[in-house]
Amino acid sequence: MAVRCRQGMNVSSNESSKMKVFAGNANPALAMKIADYIGIPMGNLVIQRFTDGETFVKICDNIRGKDVFVVQPLCYPPNEMIMELLIMVDAMKRASAERITAVLPYYGYARQDRKDQPRVPITAKLVANLLVAAGVNRILTLDLHAQQIQGFFDIPVDHLYAFPVIVQYLKSKNFAKPVLVAPDTGGVKAAYAYAQSLECGLAVVAKQRLSADKVDAYSLVGSVDGCTAIMVDDMTTTAGTLCSAAKLLKEQGASAVYAAVSHATLTDKGLERLKESAIQELVVTDTVPLRVDPAGYPVTVLTVSELLGEAMLRIHECRSVTTLFRE
Numbered sequence: 001m002a003v004r005c006r007q008g009m010n011v012s013s014n015e016s017s018k019m020k021v022f023a024g025n026a027n028p029a030l031a032m033k034i035a036d037y038i039g040i041p042m043g044n045l046v047i048q049r050f051t052d053g054e055t056f057v058k059i060c061d062n063i064r065g066k067d068v069f070v071v072q073p074l075c076y077p078p079n080e081m082i083m084e085l086l087i088m089v090d091a092m093k094r095a096s097a098e099r100i101t102a103v104l105p106y107y108g109y110a111r112q113d114r115k116d117q118p119r120v121p122i123t124a125k126l127v128a129n130l131l132v133a134a135g136v137n138r139i140l141t142l143d144l145h146a147q148q149i150q151g152f153f154d155i156p157v158d159h160l161y162a163f164p165v166i167v168q169y170l171k172s173k174n175f176a177k178p179v180l181v182a183p184d185t186g187g188v189k190a191a192y193a194y195a196q197s198l199e200c201g202l203a204v205v206a207k208q209r210l211s212a213d214k215v216d217a218y219s220l221v222g223s224v225d226g227c228t229a230i231m232v233d234d235m236t237t238t239a240g241t242l243c244s245a246a247k248l249l250k251e252q253g254a255s256a257v258y259a260a261v262s263h264a265t266l267t268d269k270g271l272e273r274l275k276e277s278a279i280q281e282l283v284v285t286d287t288v289p290l291r292v293d294p295a296g297y298p299v300t301v302l303t304v305s306e307l308l309g310e311a312m313l314r315i316h317e318c319r320s321v322t323t324l325f326r327e
Helices: 028-038 078-094 123-134 147-152 163-172 185-198 240-251 268-276 305-316
Strands: 019-023 045-049 055-059 067-071 099-104 138-142 157-160 178-182 201-211 214-221 228-236 256-264 279-285 299-302
Touching (some): 019 028, 019 305, 028 067, 067 078, 078 099, 099 305, 123 147, 138 305, 157 305, 163 279, 185 201, 201 240, 214 240, 228 240, 240 256, 240 268
Parallel strands (some): 067 099, 099 138, 138 157, 178 201, 178 228, 256 279
16 A cells, blocks of 8 residues: 655645644535634645455654644444544644644534443543544534533543534624523423524424334424524434424424524435424535535535634633633
């Protein structure tokens, strides 16, 4: 297997910089935007596959003593992206990087964060163990499915929220009589934060999950009659929760229904459900690339590159990231 590293145009002029940004194959477009915001070229590496499917990584830049950030959401296909990240980190550690920060815009396997039935794994903890064992020194992530996942790590975790990016867009829409809606009871805290910022009411949909991809929404706490209902959630894949909740909201008199989620891990089935639902627009961020073409359905993609880029700069410069939690 022949390997040749591409030549970075500005590498020589940035050799003195201690900060390096690399990316795997999960979301290179987001990584490029982050590097552009920071003002440094992307790190130079090669990722290839052996004929039997094994992953090979070579770091082409000198990273000895550097502060390295590797951008890799653990999105589809998650097993491939996790293994790719682990191998990149191992290569960086063996190349004598001073510190390795895994930038995980989306943390895969986060839904398996506890034992909710006998003889099942806690895979969110397993992934945390793997990252630490590989040599990651710090985690930067965004909108974890469950905040307690931060405690699964024995290294520092900076947990950001897409809230400032999404709420800015929602404010620009100037909705008539908006009401923030949590599509399930687990999203009440996040919905309350949005409601406070938009200075509007709050409602909660209580749901019953029938299977992994089928949800039956059955009651509403609060009033949406004559209002624009805005549902907020951390992620959607098959859109079962959102579409079921939207149906209930329309039945309860909502004049319009919108949805905003941080991570759009949408499948074809999810997109079809959205097209047939009462949701007029889906607002997402670019933490993960869209797997489906939303042609014919209004999907607005907001970038979190500046949010993550600013956090990475502050981590590199040993400054606080607390102010990034606010709009």
